[in-house]
Amino acid sequence: DAGVTQSPTHLIKTRGQQVTLRCSPKSGHDTVSWYQQALGQGPQFIFQYYEEEERQRGNFPDRFSGHQFPNYSSELNVNALLLGDSALYLCASSLEGGRAHEQYFGPGTRLTVT
Amino acid sequence: GEDVEQSLFLSVREGDSSVINCTYTDSSSTYLYWYKQEPGAGLQLLTYIFSNMDMKQDQRLTVLLNKKDKHLSLRIADTQTGDSAIYFCADFPTDSWGKLQFGAGTQVVVTP
Numbered sequence: 489d490a491g492v493t494q495s496p497t498h499l500i501k502t503r504g505q506q507v508t509l510r511c512s513p514k515s516g517h518d519t520v521s522w523y524q525q526a527l528g529q530g531p532q533f534i535f536q537y538y539e540e541e542e543r544q545r546g547n548f549p550d551r552f553s554g555h556q557f558p559n560y561s562s563e564l565n566v567n568a569l570l571l572g573d574s575a576l577y578l579c580a581s582s583l584e585g586g587r588a589h590e591q592y593f594g595p596g597t598r599l600t601v602t
Numbered sequence: 603g604e605d606v607e608q609s610l611f612l613s614v615r616e617g618d619s620s621v622i623n624c625t626y627t628d629s630s631s632t633y634l635y636w637y638k639q640e641p642g643a644g645l646q647l648l649t650y651i652f653s654n655m656d657m658k659q660d661q662r663l664t665v666l667l668n669k670k671d672k673h674l675s676l677r678i679a680d681t682q683t684g685d686s687a688i689y690f691c692a693d694f695p696t697d698s699w700g701k702l703q704f705g706a707g708t709q710v711v712v713t714p
Contacts (some may be wrong), residue, residue: 492644521700530606530690530704531645544701578644582700589633589694591702593645 490515492581492594500600501569509564509597513581520562521591522554523578531578537562538584566599574601606705608691613711620678622708624691627672631693634667635702636676639688648676648689686712 493512501507513520519538523531533546537556556562560581566573576598580591606626614620626634632653637645651658651665651674658665664677678685688707695703 494644519700521702523702528706530692530706531702533701533703536700546701580645580702588700589650590647591700592647593637595644 492579492592494577494579494594494597496597497595498598498600500602502602503569503571505569506565506567507569507599509566509577509579509599510561511564511579511581511594512561513579514592517581517583517592518560519582519584519588520556520560521580521582522562522564523580523593524548525576525578525596527575534564569601571601574599606691606693606703608689608705608708610706611709611711613713614681616681616683616712616714618681620676620681620685620710620712622676622678622689622691622710624674624676624705625672626674626691626693626703628693628695628703629672630696632696633694634665634674635690635692635694636663636665636674637690637692637704639690639707641687645690681710681712683712683714686710 521536522534525531535545540556551567553565576596578596579594582591608624635650636648662679666675690707691705692702
């Protein structure tokens with residue numbers, strides 16, 4: 489049973505560039521959430537995708553956008569990167585309905601903005 | 603806004619019990635969670651408790667919930683060196699649509 493996978497593992501970008509991060513949910517899951525974890529902090533909710541639509545969004549600017557594909561995989565896009573966007577980006581998947589509260593996390597993508 | 607707070611550090615001897623504490627403010631939280639994060643890794647769901655329960659036991663893990671005081675704790679029995687990690691408390695408010703709210707994490711260091 490494949491767990492949540494994310495790619496790439498590490499990424500280095502320059503300020504002002506754009507980045508795309510990818511996530512494949514755990515087998516059988518249909519909902520994907522993205523979190524940003526800055527160094528020494530807990531994860532902060534960015535947004536959640538279900539049925540290919542953004543369902544809820546945290547306090548992140550419009551530079552952060554996403555997409556969910558028919559196979560439930562998801563992308564997180566960040567435009568006009570700032571130094572403060574350096575963080576571990578975590579994807580979590582869950583199954584809508586009675587098990588929606590069980591979120592399983594991937595290993596994350598470490599983004600460094602220079 | 604809603605907050606989840608944890609103590610930042612805990613040192614424990616191997617074989618002893620560890621107790622990690624957490625407080626939350628959102629009274630609508632339906633579930634409360636404990637996640638474990640090892641260095642360079644993602645979050646591992648350890649256990650969770652439904653808000654109408656007081657206690658949940660799962661092998662070496664015991665979760666206690668005091669809903670009146672909005673206090674959650676995780677007890678790890680017979681702590682091992684492999685338990686060294688950062689432990690995050692999180693809550694799941696009723697209207698959150700899956701938005702978990704995390705504390706800043708408690709770093710647990712297990713010494714031989």
